[in-house]
Amino acid sequence: MTRALITGGASGLGAATAARLRQDGVEAITVDLAGGCDIVLDITDDEAVAAAAGRLGPIDILVNSAGIVGPNAPLVKTTTAQWKSVLDVNVVGTVTMMRAFVPGMVERGWGRVVNIASMAGKDGNPNLSIYSASKAAVIGLTKSAGKELATTGVLVNAIAPAVIATPMNEDTSPGVLAHITSLIPMKRVGRAEEVAELIAWLTSDKVTFSTGAVYDISGGRATY
Template sequence: MVLDITDEVAVASAVTELGVIDILVNSAGIVGPNQPLWEISTADWDQTFAVNVRGTFQLCRAVIPGMRERGWGRIVNFASMAGKDGNANLSAYSASKAAVIAMTKSLGKELATSGVLVNVIAPAVIDTPMNAATAPDVLARLTSLIPMHRIGRPEEVAELVAWLTSDKCSFSTGAVYDISGGRATY
């Protein structure tokens, strides 16, 4: 299923079509403009927030009622180290991912006694198609911040997602999980 997560009606229709959803992984995202803040157009800023924040919000809002009713659910949102540290020339992306982190922390508290756990992953640079479009100099600079001196692999992130969406994860909600090759130690 292909879904425009910025379209509220499309999100609601997709959730209805899929039926029972016990696990939601919000991994859709865009980098947005790669330029200083003062050069970013309002349209580019808005599009970055529409995908990264509003899309995550709309999907969470659509699936949570059913999860609450069943007394069980797992939501994993994707943010970024940029949402914690900020990255030069990626202010729209950094700000949008900080918003996803804050939304996840709040939602984790709101749902803490419901059986629905919500956590967020803040990866450093991972070898994904999204990062294939990142300017080589920006990618090199971001990789240089990683003490392990390499880009993360998708399967490393997948292992964390598998745990966060399982019954083994039973005492964590509203938490930020860094997977950053040592970049984040706080």
């Protein structure tokens, strides 16, 4: 049986992805920091991730969905501590998980990694400079890793959602939320199930000639 590991799996995109993959007969294992998942794990803790990898055994699919938005504030009002906090989860945590599980995929000659970026990483959202920069970094590392692993059978792709109705966005200020929703030509936010469908495709055998790519799921917002 194909085995998937999904970070941020207790809610939002992670939970929706786990549910969708299970429909395809995939053994989907969710990890999260807050509980309500299969395994409680701090993805920023190298030792904890390494220990989890040892306990779990082979993982064929890795979906890096864990992330935090950080402060809604002008760039000049942000602090170094806030930058480090968001980057540690959104970027370093993603890298930590890839370092732990990608080698096994390479050894077995098959694997799928999907990193959750954001339209913010392509367009930049005002008053969300930290989040936007972190998601731009996720896009860059996906492109780099995709090229590194291109001949191994392990595909690494990213998705860039616009605003999706998830618990993470409940903490986004109404003004910011209204602005970024207004940029979507479909004039609505996306649903977690819609994003999960794209992830299910990207983690399947149906995708064989795409790696290091970024797939928009934005209701038409994408400008490039």
